[in-house]
Amino acid sequence: MLLSGHTCFPHQPKHVPCLCSSATCLMCSCCPHSRNSTVTRIIYAFLLLLGTVVACVMLSPGVDQQLKRIPGFCADGAGSSLPDLQANINCKMFVGYKAVYRVCFGMSMWFLGMTVFMINIKNSRDPRAAIHNGFWFFKVATLVAVTAGAFYIPDEPFTYIWFIIGSGGAFCFILIQLILLVDFAHSWNEAWVGNMDASNSKGWYAG
Numbered sequence: 001m002l003l004s005g006h007t008c009f010p011h012q013p014k015h016v017p018c019l020c021s022s023a024t025c026l027m028c029s030c031c032p033h034s035r036n037s038t039v040t041r042i043i044y045a046f047l048l049l050l051g052t053v054v055a056c057v058m059l060s061p062g063v064d065q066q067l068k069r070i071p072g073f074c075a076d077g078a079g080s081s082l083p084d085l086q087a088n089i090n091c092k093m094f095v096g097y098k099a100v101y102r103v104c105f106g107m108s109m110w111f112l113g114m115t116v117f118m119i120n121i122k123n124s125r126d127p128r129a130a131i132h133n134g135f136w137f138f139k140v141a142t143l144v145a146v147t148a149g150a151f152y153i154p155d156e157p158f159t160y161i162w163f164i165i166g167s168g169g170a171f172c173f174i175l176i177q178l179i180l181l182v183d184f185a186h187s188w189n190e191a192w193v194g195n196m197d198a199s200n201s202k203g204w205y206a207g
Contacts, residue, residue, distance in 0.1 A: 037124070040133045047143065051107045058099040098155065101162045106147030114139075 057063060118132055131139075195201075 037133065043136065047140070048107070048111075051103060051147075055100045055103045058095050058103065059097070064095045094151075098159055099151075101159060101166070102150035102153065103147055104166070105153075105158075105162060106143070106150040109150075110143045110146050 118128060121128055121132070123129070124133075
């Protein structure tokens, strides 16, 4: 039975309807309340995680063989029982590092576009903040469209250029993580040395 006029999360955006039973709403009420910005960050992180999982699946061995088992999907796969359904899809384009490049390209362009669009937003009263915290159907549809469109880009010179960009980005990412790790270790050491001097306890030597 639907609960008309109520939402599962009282503090969530109004566009989230309560399409669940009373028992499910009771379970939702046990969850801690959070602000729109927190939920938005979680959703963006989930989209990034989902894209990473898809990229990992495309790198898994045997994925193309599983796709060929779908009737009428791959050009060189299992035939369809429907005579009008002609498969003309090269399933090899959905696997391997080239497919991962295209998925990552679509995600990168989408997040870059969102970043540029959200520049200089001071508070949640900005009209663009509503787009940042809502309109998820259109944003996810745009993400899927951009990622799917990346598969229509010719291999050359896209693969080589994106390899260079990916290598440079990976180097910068590892360098930043290394700096943060060294800074964390240095701050931890200073804090524990200060606690040891303040308490005169040798137990802080464990850190």
